[in-house]
Amino acid sequence: MSFSPVQSDNIAIATIRALAADVVTKANSGHPGAPMGMAPAAHVLFSRFVNANPKNSKWFNRDRFVLSNGHACALQYVLLHLLGYKLSMDDLKAFRQLDSLTPGHPEAGHTDGILLNRIERKVFLNDNFRSGVEVTTGPLGQGFGNGVGLAMAQAHLAATFNKDGFDLINNYTYVFCGDGCLMEGVASEAASLAGHLQLGNLIVVYDDNHISIDGDTNVAFTENVDQRFQSYGWQVLVVNNGDTDLAEIYNAITQAKSEKNKPTIIRLKTTIGYGSKQQGTHGVHGSPLKADDIQALKTKFGLPADQSFYVPQETYDAYAQIVKRGASLESEWNSLLSSYSQKYPKEHAELSRRIAGELPADWEKNLPVYKPTDAAVASRKLSEIALTAITPVLPELFGGSADLTGSNLTKVKGTVDFQPPSTGLGNYAGTYIRFGVREHGMGAIANGIAAYGGIIPFVATFLNFVSYAAGATRLSALSGHQVIWVATHDSIGLGEDGPTHQPVETAIHLRATPNLAFWRPADGNETSAAYYSAITSKKTPSVLSLSRQNLINLEGSTVEKALKGGYVLHEEQNEDLTIVSTGSEVPIAVEAAAKLKAEGIKTRVVSLPCWLTFDQQPEHYRLSVLRSGAPILSLELSHHEQYGLTGWGASGPYQKVYEKFGITGSNIAVVGKKVVDFYKQKGGPVVSPLIKAF
């Protein structure tokens, strides 16, 4: 099929350009250049290719669109408005204003056409809200990685559910990105993996406008992008005139779609801020256009120079046709799904369950429970046992490790690799992903997989290297993506690998990230609780911080108690002291408490595996755990206000490293005694730290 231009194309493009300029100028903040430059590609893509129904942004087989250069969101908001998503002209006028639907960068779930709910916002859309904005973007490179994840999810679900004559899941993922995204390592990592995985359903449009914030890209970005993507195994196409040659854009996207075994990057040569007096310069990148510039631009484009936020009826009409097409596509798909339900009732039920994000009944009964007499096992191994137990009943688990499979213990026996069939190493229905040593890419990809729906992604590396992916984990938490991080080798208990691999600052960092559940289980039951929480928390990423070394199963721990995030592991009435601890230090706290008891100091022990979860418990419960009346000593092997580390760890067998830093039952007992004496001497009531002034 070749491109058939219609009269309304050029008007629509002019309108998008002018509207984007108006939006930014009214806000007096934002980025007009890229939206104006990419307007033709966006118009051709949305008018001719994107299969989506703006009237139902939840339609599962919709094409996914990701604006990886999220600062260009004026473009996305304008398109969502024209396409009839729930975004009014007033919303456009409120661009970047407090509590508007059009924040400074696109936020998933916040704006219709952005996928998942933002956490802790007053303008909260409803729970099942899905949209034309699939993922949160802005931090450069993330959207590119999300796009790879969205494409992997499509390939996986297609291989899992499609049948002969039932090409149920066959959407494409389109990503727009700019120079900045391609400079970011997270995109490099994701791109290399996408090439390896032969993702023919992924199409990236790269806005090659030769401008970034520092000016001409000549100052820092002179690599041969075409050759680089060829080296990754991508199809590389070039559009020489992205400013006005709609047929060239159309043909490139057509060619991209027809390549089934490679992702495609279309290098779209554009003029940033096309139409502005400053076009082609970085002056138009991140500052509003001046009034006279906008007027001249509108005149040039044949739009009324004196009108702002103007959309010709012809453009609305043209976009209404797109909406119509989208609605009929969904309706055809629903018919197909209905036939599928006749012919494949079991698969249909399963697909419906997964799309709805419901868990199979009683899945949690598979979670292992432990008695104190069970053998001591490393919590990374407890994680493997849990994964092995639940994987058969939770086929939506789809994930893997950043080249640490044998250390993270994430590959359940019998699972098949997610690989292109031609490699002979697996197939797309496989559930185990080999991410390579690409932690940041892995994190961004997992966010994309979660955003697709129907899948619970898990990823794995050493806790220390979750930091490499900090850019992705924070967006996971901000967007409410259910991603499970299996983060083994926590604290200094990993021993011989030494300080370079000992994450003394990481627990604190992750706990300070809102809506991120950082679990540090102390034994088998707490590990099962962490999995239960991670699997059932549909809008919260979880990081499971796990030990390399063996941990005993604790007297007093149960899955139910641990699920409160914090609980009394060892109770004493009229206690002199409470020791609060997490993970591998809890058994040491227990040992210290026993020693103190022998000296007549009654010591409770509280295990606090997940602060976020504990904070969500009712006040009376929390106050019963961290109660007033006796001092609290907190113990954790991280950089710490109370008893922990004040600097870096050390390389050596872990028991010796523990001794070096005083993490032994006897030393903690000594410290505990000091705390009791200190508070005695201080006098006055000892009040729970949970009781606050405000």
Added chain:
Amino acid sequence: MSFSPVQSDNIAIATIRALAADVVTKANSGHPGAPMGMAPAAHVLFSRFVNANPKNSKWFNRDRFVLSNGHACALQYVLLHLLGYKLSMDDLKAFRQLDSLTPGHPEAGHTDGILLNRIERKVFLNDNFRSGVEVTTGPLGQGFGNGVGLAMAQAHLAATFNKDGFDLINNYTYVFCGDGCLMEGVASEAASLAGHLQLGNLIVVYDDNHISIDGDTNVAFTENVDQRFQSYGWQVLVVNNGDTDLAEIYNAITQAKSEKNKPTIIRLKTTIGYGSKQQGTHGVHGSPLKADDIQALKTKFGLPADQSFYVPQETYDAYAQIVKRGASLESEWNSLLSSYSQKYPKEHAELSRRIAGELPADWEKNLPVYKPTDAAVASRKLSEIALTAITPVLPELFGGSADLTGSNLTKVKGTVDFQPPSTGLGNYAGTYIRFGVREHGMGAIANGIAAYGGIIPFVATFLNFVSYAAGATRLSALSGHQVIWVATHDSIGLGEDGPTHQPVETAIHLRATPNLAFWRPADGNETSAAYYSAITSKKTPSVLSLSRQNLINLEGSTVEKALKGGYVLHEEQNEDLTIVSTGSEVPIAVEAAAKLKAEGIKTRVVSLPCWLTFDQQPEHYRLSVLRSGAPILSLELSHHEQYGLTGWGASGPYQKVYEKFGITGSNIAVVGKKVVDFYKQKGGPVVSPLIKAF
């Protein structure tokens, strides 16, 4: 020149392989495979090429060697031993044991032949210690980035100090790396920039052994590495037989050295664990060899099978020759330096000063000081003013921004870009670096620049994107690299860019990193103090967290007070309350204190711009600032235990965002009153939080 093999070559290589296997087996922990595979390349490199004097690891013009695949450190330790660095056979036998000189991964300054001092270690080497291990490696990809930084530093200092006939600074930087490093985005970023910068002094030897932890690299890493590096503008060479063809290795390195305008990557095809029964498999990657395997290997290599840690005298003798050559190279260089001092006394004095890491006398007098009547200015702008003031007297400042120059305000007027002269955009003597949008690469590069010596590197991005570089900042702190991060747009005060760009968790993360000075100045004097501290802290990286919005100059702030890290900004006797705050919230605390005073509540205000620095003050001082007797309210716009944020920020003009979260003088006054009432009701003495039980 062509390769002249000598009898001792093969014996030396066999010895290195066997010794590496012994070292790992004795520790029962570590990675034998890569050391055994790379032994020939290491031997050829160190015996024929590396210009260094093991008897003086501080010699400034030494070639730098970086083991980016730091898990292969048995190789590096064995070489350091053979080369006569301060590493005995007993040290090798103590591999990965507590407080040994041979930790699990190479740590700069810890082992002779590793560059800078580790912080808070008992086995601390002396202050001026420099060595054959230039940088801390292990976390994959970092060493690659460090190598690019070392090469940039060489190019810069050469262009600055070399004269006709005085090729004083002309060392090469050699980097060994494996598959893992090349998969990491940080290496991609650094590689792309290195190509752009045409760093002909950088030679990377890539151990292409087709094995990573997950097995054959076919599972995840199938990109065309040669083509990828060509796309970056590198020379790519291939050694087909890295196992035994020493001449091929020699020729490749020779060819690499002769290419002056491009960095070179030598793809060295090797067999991992060469000589082991398990050679070529991932079984030999990260586990010790079995005893019988080691014996067979020694027999095969003609070494006594029953001896461990055996070095033939012939090998020691051969390496003694290398040491001799190194000593004479340094001595020739010292003569050259001496002539240079005659002909160019001024340049010589300056070079000597910079090598010694001394600052020019009275440099700090250039730092601006402010009065309360001075205009309100954003602290990012205050940073620009400070940089502008000190740059003329501190030519060792060498840095730039990750494509946010106009926002970070880091380019001092008149400075020249650090660029290859052929680009016409600058030259290598230029001090301003265009990093591109490559935060993680920038961080790793800055560590390498700092490790080179003679330079104080600074880097810049939004505070939010320092997180992208977390892998590099923690190694900076662990290694004690003086790197200055200009991190603008902190907290939610950046306004319109919204939550995707608002670093609510970052301050906490960075403060939890040992030996990292996180400065959040509140006004002009505090900004000058932050620069003073950052410039004079030779073994501590600093992150300067700076506002986008204007800040008033505070009554009561001085550079001297701020240099204590925390001080009483507004004093009251017999106070009812102290408000502690940082950065842009300090003026709001001051406003609240005034309102409270009007209501009869006497309120002190403490500004705490740098916790690390404050913690280093004498106890009596700290107790005078955070004193007992009245409650303390802490106020900061980050995820916070007291008054701050409990979730993400919001997109909007910053004043409105502040109001939304109650960050106004009147609301903080209300909160302050609650705190006072709470403590009154609670009763008992109010004790300083600094007074602790242990």
